[in-house]
Amino acid sequence: MVSDDDHDDDIEVPSRHSRTRGCPDWCVQCMHEPVRDGAFWHRGPATTISVYGGTTRPIPLTIRAGYMDKLPKDWGTEPADLEKPYVTMDVPDEGRMFTLTPAAAYEVAAALISAADAANAAHRAATQAA
Ligand SMILES: [Zn+2]
Numbered sequence: 001m002v003s004d005d006d007h008d009d010d011i012e013v014p015s016r017h018s019r020t021r022g023c024p025d026w027c028v029q030c031m032h033e034p035v036r037d038g039a040f041w042h043r044g045p046a047t048t049i050s051v052y053g054g055t056t057r058p059i060p061l062t063i064r065a066g067y068m069d070k071l072p073k074d075w076g077t078e079p080a081d082l083e084k085p086y087v088t089m090d091v092p093d094e095g096r097m098f099t100l101t102p103a104a105a106y107e108v109a110a111a112l113i114s115a116a117d118a119a120n121a122a123h124r125a126a127t128q129a130a
Helices: 102-129
Strands: 029-032 040-043 047-052 058-069 086-091 096-100
Touching: 086 102, 096 102
Parallel strands: none
Antiparallel strands: 029 040, 040 058, 047 058, 058 086, 086 096
């Protein structure tokens, strides 16, 4: 076994939080780039909902907030929307993950509520007519 004090400077150590680079309040799962002063990937609590994926088989859909805290030298390497906190919708069984800006997530949420209201009303009408 090698003690922690013996490592040489070439060994990459995980990035650590500092006073100026903490976690957002909602971060529950933090992944640290395994280099000194590297990026952090903050992930919020996951909500998983059972949906149908084009088959009759229920599959999980997971929604959570995320934020990649990159170093200034890496800014501008992705669309600007992805360099701010975002929302992910992950459907691992379909191999799909969508990344939404908060604004797009609100739009999706409003559209889902509207569509759910319409579907519920149609269901009520159909079951009352029978
Ligand atoms: Zn974090």
